[in-house]
Structure formats: C-alpha cells, structure tokens
Amino acid sequence: MPGLIGAIRDYYGKIGVELEKEDILITTGGSEALLLTFLCIMDPYTEVIVPEPYYPNYTTFVHAAGGRIRALPTRPEEGYRYADRKRIESLITKNTRAIMITNPGNPTGVVLSQEEMRMIADIAKEHDLFLICDEVYREFCYDDKFGVPSMGKFRDIDENLVIVDSVSKRFSACGARVGCVVTRNKELQAALLKMCQSRLSVATIDQIGAEALYSVDHEFFRKSKAEYRKRRDLVVSMLRQIPGVQVEEPMGAFYVMAGLPVDDADKFQRWLLEEFDHEGDTVMFAPGAPFYETPGKGINEVRIAYVLDCKDLARAMELLGRGIECYRQQVMRL
C-alpha cells in the first residue's frame, strides 16, 4: 500500500500533474484545506478576489483569517462566466493577496477553457498573487474537450498555486472528511505543515478508507460522469419548460443556477416548505442570495443540486413548476 499521500500522488500523476509527496498535505476535507490556507496567507484587511456567485463558506474562512472577499461580478445571461482579464485586473489592489476560483464551479457549473485557465494563471503570476483553485469537481466536466482540468499542469506558477481537493465529490463520500491542500511553494508548505502539526492528524479510519477509494479504476469515473450528465440534461430541459425560468446549461460540477419568476427565492422556499404540497410532496433548493457577496444580488436565483436519481429529479422539477405557478397566483397575485 502506498499510503494515502502516495495514493493521491499516483492519482495526480494519472491526470498529468506531477507532484512530490511533500507537495500534498492531508486535511479534514476541502474545508480545512481552505481555512488553513487563508490562515497562512491572509493578514488583517488583505483581500482575495472571488468570482460571485461562490460557495458561501469561503466567506467564513476568509473572515476567520481576518481578510475579506472582493467579489468579481458575473451575469446569469452570460452563464456566470468570469474569465475576463480586464474585469479581474480592475479588482487588484495593494491589499490583494490571492485570486480564488472553483473550477468546475459551485454553484454555477462554469468550466474554464484551457485558454481561460492559462490567462488566469498569467494574471496571478504577473501580479505575484496566490492562485487558490478549488478543484474538487474536476472529474465532473460534461464536455469531453475539458478532460480532467487542473491548474497543477502549469509548471510556471509553482510559487503561486494552491489546489484545494477532497474525496467527497470525487467518490460520493461526503461524510468522510478527507481532503488535501496541494502546493509546490516551499514557504507556504512549511506554514501549512506547522498548522497541520498543531492540530495533530486527520481522522485515522477515514484516511485508511480514502486510500482505498483512490484504488478505483477509470470505469468508476466514466459511469459516474455519465450518470450526472444524464441528470443535468434532465434538470436543464425540465427547467426550460417552466415559463419564466432563466437557465444556462452548466458545463461541470453537479449544480445549476437558475433565475425563477418569483419575487424572492428565500421567501418562495419557505412557502414551499410551509404552505405548499402536491400529493404530499414538496421540493427544496438553495436560495441564491447567500452565494453572492454583493448585497441585493441573486434574490430570485436558486442553486439546484442534481444529486438525486433521475426519477426523483423529474418529480422535483415537476413540483418546482407547480410550486412556481401556485406561488405566483396565491402569493404574488399575478
């Protein structure tokens, strides 16, 4: 047995990212990888640029480290794409410490092209910033042109790059709490190692289990991706049939952001849970506003996680359509 770090190193080798063992530190999920990274690189009042909408817990981790998030705005009608050099560079100040991206994106499903990845890597390098890439969804890219993307393939940004990773999405093992932080920057490695040593170890049994997970073959990923692609296609096509819903087809991860024809998605969600049912069933999603740093944005948007089987997803989308119709009549009086 190669040990968990050895198994992760082998996995990275197979996707074209050559790592040394010391480039990998095991963490209690991707969450701890993020918290420790921010604790190591942020000082009070320093900033990290993050395209919004983004995973809301980033805010907690950045704030815990005394820093703040500078949101890079995107637009639903542009499919939430953010790889625009001018827009990114306009946010860089003397307080900027890092650019952070999630690729493929949560909650947007945006996947960067090779050219976009290269351009963002160039910005980080030219401005001497850390580039933190949350790549936990990298196996979930639904167009084969993307392959299994990782910023770790660019060897000229070794000093800038921090990859955040986890077993939970890759192997559907979300209670396992095993992730890692990957960097080739020796100074950051030393700081992260000190933080890791201070909290002793990651849960032992989970580490042994995670090592075994990395022994699955290519067929597991192929089947898993095919299943999620089917779910995405179903959800997107059913969302498009609901009048007034705005949705772009996500290219990766297992989420889709959609704009609903309601006044407030949070209020609508509460109403679905408390007032609505169809033959005893209702439906739940994540309201969009918490995914935004900018106040007032995402009010009528929702994130739908297509992590149920197709039969349940079809019923959920049917319930969403019925719920919207009923809510617009009964609550919005339209």
Added chain:
Amino acid sequence: MPGLIGAIRDYYGKIGVELEKEDILITTGGSEALLLTFLCIMDPYTEVIVPEPYYPNYTTFVHAAGGRIRALPTRPEEGYRYADRKRIESLITKNTRAIMITNPGNPTGVVLSQEEMRMIADIAKEHDLFLICDEVYREFCYDDKFGVPSMGKFRDIDENLVIVDSVSKRFSACGARVGCVVTRNKELQAALLKMCQSRLSVATIDQIGAEALYSVDHEFFRKSKAEYRKRRDLVVSMLRQIPGVQVEEPMGAFYVMAGLPVDDADKFQRWLLEEFDHEGDTVMFAPGAPFYETPGKGINEVRIAYVLDCKDLARAMELLGRGIECYRQQVMRL
C-alpha cells in the same frame, strides 16, 4: 441510541455537570475546539493568559486567531502550581480576552483544588473574561479527593466558561479526532456553530465510534486510573534515584516534568538518539523549552509521558539514568 451529543450530555450529567444539547458542539478533536474558540473570541493584539509550561500548540491556535499568549510564570520547585490570585491579576490588561488553563495539566500534571478552581472562576467573572478550560485529562487525578473535576459545576460562570474536551485521552483513542467545545454562553454558541457549519461535519465513522466509547462503565475508568497511577509512581520513584534530577510528584494527567542535570535537554535528546545506546536501546522524551512562552526557560527540563507499560517504563528510566551519566562524562566533561 442517544446520538453522540446525547451520549456526551449523559456523561457530563454523571460527573455533575448539567448541560443542554445546544451547549455541546462536536469538533475534530480538542484541537479544533481550541482553534475555533480562539477564532471566535480573539481579535488582533488581544491576549490570553496561560500558565507556563503549557501545551505548545496553544500558541499556534492563538496566533492563527491574531492574538498572543501572556505567560503566567511558575516554578519547578513549587511543582508548577499557578493558582495565585495576585500573580494572575497582575497580568490582566485591557487587551486580555481570556484565561486558559489545562486541568489536570499537560505537561505539569498539576491538579487544582476546589478552592483554587473557585478562585480562578471568580477572577474570570470579576474581570469579565472568558475562562477556557482544557479538561481532557479530568479522569486522570491520582488523589481521590479531586474526584472528576470540571469548572462546569460552577453555575455562576455560565457566560465566561468554555470547556475543551476530547475522547482521545479518556478512552485511549488518540487517532479518532473527536472532541467537543462546551459553553453555556449563547452568543459564543452562535459564533461557534457558524464556524462549525462552515466546515460541515466531523468525520462520520469516528462520531459513531465515539458514541459507543461513551457507553463504557465506571470500571473502565477505575482500571485505567489505577494503571496510570502505578506508572506514575514507578517513573517518579525511578527519576528520584537518578542523581541531580529535580522532580515533584504530579497529581494528574499522564506526564511528569523533570529538571535534568544536563546543559540543554534538546541537545541531550539529540545525543541520546544519535550517539548513545545501551544494548541497542535508547530513550526519547519531549524537551521542555517548547512548553514555555518565555525565552530561556525550561532549557534543562523534559516532559516524560508515562504511556508505556511498567516494564518498558522501567527500562526507559534505566536508560535515562545511564544516558545522563554518560552524557555528563563524555559531552559535558564533568
């Protein structure tokens, strides 16, 4: 099954500490309980008063939260006792946010008397400070007069008290990474809960295992304590037979601090590992200086963890005696 939080609540009830379920938050070991607590209560340049010597990782957690440690000095010849109202109050400034103690103590084995606990609780209350008590060793008190001590029994310091706890010492389960943070302060509960939610959960399998650990009966603790008492007695009596060693009998935990007749315990440890052997064996302890915040203190002290069986401990103490004699002749030229 009462669930892990229910099991912990039942355990606390048995030792005389009445808790509500919401007073308990499960953490990835006592380490995460400490880190999250400091992240919630410290701001840049705030201070926490800690008797030294103390567990060195406290420093990393406090620094990660932007704060600093104000060391409360103790003296080996006083058995490292620190419960002195004047000495503690002399360290309180407008920047002081908390007093932190480990009871029973690591590395000193100091156990506070009921009167000392009450006095420290009073100081925290009078000065409106958090009182953070790391009580992971509370079952390991070798004089029956101490019982199973916990600051949680004082109900007038609900707003001040934070208890840090863990299964690792109590059940000899040190790779399990399940602990908890206990507080009845509602505002702090809300902040800690937010931090806990941001990093999702503690490893699921370990939580299930920990729940089962809490079902052990009183006999387990009785046997465990009797074994450690035997080990302590053996180590202390053998240390006292080594010429020049200064040691006081520790009252709790499973460590003893000792002053050795060497110039530098760290240098001596390296020499033991690299240059010394007796019939192929050598011995290893933790050098004392890293347990101190004050530079220059603890240079000739060591922490010995009596976590081996008596036969191995006896051999280790024999090796330590031989090592000291040999080192003083060969290296110190005495």
